[in-house]
Amino acid sequence: MKILIVEDEPDLLESIAQSLEKESFLVEKAMDFDTALDKLLIYEYDCILLDIGLPNGSGLDLLKELKKENRKGSVIIISAKDSLDDKLAGLDLGADDYLVKPFHLAELNARVRSVLRRKKFGGQNTVELRNVSIDFSARTVKINKADLVLNRKEFDILTYFVSNKNRLVNKTSLAEHVWGDQIDEADNFEFIYSQIKNLRKKLKDHNAKIEIQAVYGLGYKLIET
Amino acid sequence: MKLINYTLLYTSIALLFIVGGWAGIFYVNMLDEIYDSIDDGLSNSKLLIIKKAQTDSTLLHKKYFGESNYSIQQISAENVSAVRDLYKDTLMYMDHEEEYEPVRLLTTTFSVSGNTLYELKIISSMVEEDDLIEDLLYAVLWLYVVLIVSVVVVNIIVLRKVWKPFYRLIDYLQQYRLGGESDKVPVGTTVREFRLLSETVSVLLERNLEVYNSQKQFIENASHELQTPLAISINKLELLAERSDVSEEQLQTIGHVIQSLERLTRLNKSLLLLSKIENKQFAVEETINFNGLVKKVMEDFIDLAEFKEVKLVCHEEGELVRYMNKDLAEILLTNLLKNAVVHNVPGGTVDITVQKDSFTIVNTGAPKALNEEKLFSRFYKESIEKGTTGLGLSIVKAILDLYKGSVTYTFSGKHIMVIHI
Structure with a gap:
């Protein structure tokens, strides 16, 4: 799958590109308005990561151009401005998601996976990972065809890990994804440990061929066994 | 202390001294004038009596005051006092008052047909000093009260009218909130000092508002500018942590650095949120x-x-x-x-x-x-x-x-x- 990153900050662009390449995406980069516009008009992308503040133009104008050309690619706006107006304008213009800098790469992965799933699979929004099958629309999980009952948070944790399989997931990133931005700074997120423990136990009890490993000092990692 | 009370305190103390001093001087002057006029009367009587005594010798035997206001006694030459006319205050029993009353007494000597010396005493009833002082005290007290009342009334009217712009300014300042929505500083007055005050306050507030706004803007801009370097740092470290050649010890250090950066991010976001709230950027309700x-x-x-x-x-x-x-x-x-x-x-x-x-x-x-x-x-x-x-x-x-x-x-x-x- 092809992703275009439009971002004027070279270091940030490089990090995002590296992270997405690890996910086996085909990544293209553009650092200014004109390059981005050229690429967008010539090629088709599955997903476009769009910075709003660009030299010689606004990302929002690119978005307008894109919609005028009726391109199918999903658009995720990445902006340094956590401004409601920008967010609404972006979503109104047809962006699929809006991410505020700074973000965790794991969160970006999850968002990219999510918009791609929504576009590509049409009605069928399921992901298979070894013997685990996750239906994102129905929010159900099956292991070896047997239902695995998860509460809302456990489901969110599992899907976040699945979107970031084999990647290191920082516990702050996990907490913010599952419990929301507002829960931040609460006791260093020690409390998520008990949730992970429950989820691990359920996966193990159902002989899932995936496992959540702790990475000491940082977070967790989902691996296939 | 309210301005009106303050003014009143000082005015009443000042008036007490002014009116008191004035009453003293007035009393002394008036008494002096009264003595003057009594003494003139006595002197006049003296001349009339001496003139009459030269012709009418029966007068020379009037040894007691009795019904009239003079007495004449023959005296020897040795007893003649050095002073010709002696005026003095003394007390005399008054029948109708049934007590001793102050009188003015003129003592003088004269001679009839060249060698016989007579002493003439003439009296005139006097002002009762204690009564005068009492009357005067009451008059002064009344004056004082009337003055104070006038001062209060005038002050109230003046304060209400003249100080109106001042109190309006105070009201305005009490309700003023830096960065809040406020009307312009009230100026409407012709008093130069008050207009100057209003204008100065206005300039001061405007300058403060400018500083406040630029500071708010600064916080917002600084917070925004920090987002990108923070994003780069966190993301680079996340990628670094995923590398296979990183030892567990290094991983822990990376974890700590990421946590610090996350804390910085939260601080930054909170500051941004605060400045947005203060800038009223949450319009949708x-x-x-x-x-x-x-x-x-x-x-x-x-x-x-x-x-x-x-x-x-x-x-x-x-x-x-x-x-x-x-x-x-x-x-x-x-x-x-x-x-x-x-x-x-x-x-x-x-x-x-x-x-x-x-x-x-x-x-x-x-x-x-x-x-x-x-x-x-x-x-x-x-x-x-x-x-x-x-x-x-x-x-x-x-x-x-x-x-x-x-x-x-x-x-x-x-x-x-x-x-x-």
């Missing part, structure tokens, strides 16, 4: 049911509360519905609840009571009261809880200020926050 919102936010904290062994209970005693920005309402509740849970003790409780126009959060925690004055100021931290920004309650305060609500903190074994909104 809707009807918020706090009862529902409280339950939703509580749900978010269930896991944290369980981990901390804290019990969350919601009591609904009324329905609290307000028209405000939804994000801010949620941030308000989240920050308060987060505080109540994070600064709690194992086995503690958090009770939230929702009423018609307020809600109360009561929680267990440190067994001593927090500093109420500093509690809501930025970066104030009572505990050494790691990872907190010290901005949570400042944000609460800012949101409540925006919606003209209030928060009060009290301690009675438990920490109590009452929020009126």
Whole structure:
């Protein structure tokens, strides 16, 4: 799958590109308005990561151009401005998601996976990972065809890990994804440990061929066994 | 002390001395004039009596005052006093008053047919000094009272009228909030000093507002500019942590650095949020049911509360519905609840009571009261809880200020926050 990153900050662009390449995406980069516009008009992308503040133009104008050309690619706006107006304008213009800098790469992965799933699979929004099958629309999980009952948070944790399989997931990133931005700074997120423990136990009890490993000092990692 | 009382105090003290001094001088002068006029009368009588005595010798035998006001006695030459005319004050028994009354007495000597010497005493009834002083005292007192009353009346009228622009300015300044919506400084007056005052205040406020705005803008810009370097740092470290050649020890260090950067991010976001609230950038408002919102936010904290062994209970005693920005309402509740849970003790409780126009959060925690004055100021931290920004309650305060609500903190074994909104 092809992703275009439009971002004027070279270091940030490089990090995002590296992270997405690890996910086996085909990544293209553009650092200014004109390059981005050229690429967008010539090629088709599955997903476009769009910075709003660009030299010689606004990302929002690119978005307008894109919609005028009726391109199918999903658009995720990445902006340094956590401004409601920008967010609404972006979503109104047809962006699929809006991410505020700074973000965790794991969160970006999850968002990219999510918009791609929504576009590509049409009605069928399921992901298979070894013997685990996750239906994102129905929010159900099956292991070896047997239902695995998860509460809302456990489901969110599992899907976040699945979107970031084999990647290191920082516990702050996990907490913010599952419990929301507002829960931040609460006791260093020690409390998520008990949730992970429950989820691990359920996966193990159902002989899932995936496992959540702790990475000491940082977070967790989902691996296939 | 009010200006009117202040003026009055000084005016009355000054008037006391002025009127008192004036009364003294007036009394002395008047007495002097009275003596003068009595003495003139006595002197005139003397001349008339001596003239008559030259022709009418019966007069020479009038040894006692009796019914008239003079007496004549023959005296020897040795007894003649050195002073020709001697005026003096003395007392004389008055039949009708039945007491001794002061009189003016003129003693003089004259001779009839060259060698016989006679002493002539003439009296004239005198002013009663004590009566005069008393009358004068009353008159002065009345004058004093009338003066003070006039001063009060004049002062009140003058203060009401002349000082009106001044009091209007004070009212204006009392209601003035830096960065809040205010009318222009009231100027309408012809008094030069007051106009100057108004203009000076106006310039001062404008300059303050400018500094305040540029400072707000600075915080916002600085926060925005920090986002990108923070993003780069965190993302680079995340990629670094994923490399296979990183040792476990290095991984831990990376973890610590990421945590610090995340903390910086949160601080930055909180500052940005504060400045946005103060800049009124949360325009979209809707009807918020706090009862529902409280339950939703509580749900978010269930896991944290369980981990901390804290019990969350919601009591609904009324329905609290307000028209405000939804994000801010949620941030308000989240920050308060987060505080109540994070600064709690194992086995503690958090009770939230929702009423018609307020809600109360009561929680267990440190067994001593927090500093109420500093509690809501930025970066104030009572505990050494790691990872907190010290901005949570400042944000609460800012949101409540925006919606003209209030928060009060009290301690009675438990920490109590009452929020009126």
